Amino acid sequence: MIMSLEPSGEEQERFRANFKIISSSFASMPFKIPGTAFHRGIKARDSMYAMIDSIIAKRRNGEVIQQDFLESLIIKHSKGTNTIDNEDNKLTDQQMKDNILTLLVAGHDTTTAALTWLVKFLGENPAVLEQLREEHLQIQANRKDGTNLTWSEVNNMPYTNKVISETLRRATILPWYSRKAAQDFEIDGYNIKKGWSINLDVVSIHHDPETFPDPEKFDPSRFDAPLKTFSYLGFGSGPRMCPGMNLAKLEICIFIHHLVCKYKWSALEKDDSVQPTLVRMPKNKYPIMVEPL
């Protein structure tokens, strides 16, 4: 979808390997010294840049044509095309590469983690799974023709949406993110100065018992009624809110539909520890045994 990589092959493997290094260097100290996670991350990023360079070159000389996000960026931002009024507003190749890399890095591990937590929470909460399965079997039963999910079906999954929100609350995949103070202010006796960087502790916000009673409990009905503003930040909030939210929700809805309509599963290990990386994942990646229903 982003740049039409084949699902397997040498190029994909190299991408994956570099990608893993970049993800695990995210929360490292920014010391560009050989041997540090940060240095390894920079080298992996440069190698990704070189790979994206060669993909862009093949697109530009017509060797490869695809219908994906990269192609639309190239068409829109090529010099001499009049798709954007002002030539100065066009992205350079470097900016295009950064956009592609940002989307891959921001969209991959987060969605993987969401799906992993979802399978875990559903496995541990059979009543929720049953209600979710009912919603999806009903969708199947109402379908007149075709076997694929339709756009209107995906947009009419009220319980599924609550399950997704509760998954993102309970797991809090991005445990913190930053904002820069736009003005001086005081909070709980602390004076914050304009320009300071502030990290939001989203895990605590999502587990505040005043907003979410019995916060460790997985309970999608918390989302039956609207919540206090800024108390649920699964996809962030405000102008910098996750731009991939609708894509991620679409992917998760499709995954859930096929999972609950066709399969049952059981956990192979009991381990509740969380991997201490920027994107929170079950430490053991939650291995399961899957069987047809």
Ligand code: HEM
């Ligand atoms: C379940 C999956 C995902 C979760 C839980 C998630 C969560 C988040 C959160 C919490 C933020 C910070 C928002 C803020 O600062 O207010 C964010 C930012 C971002 N996300 Fe996602 N995300 C997911 C999937 C995706 C996907 C699929 C893409 C793109 C393909 C994406 C692209 C981005 C980008 C580019 C930003 C930075 C936005 C900015 O700083 O302006 N995300 N995401």
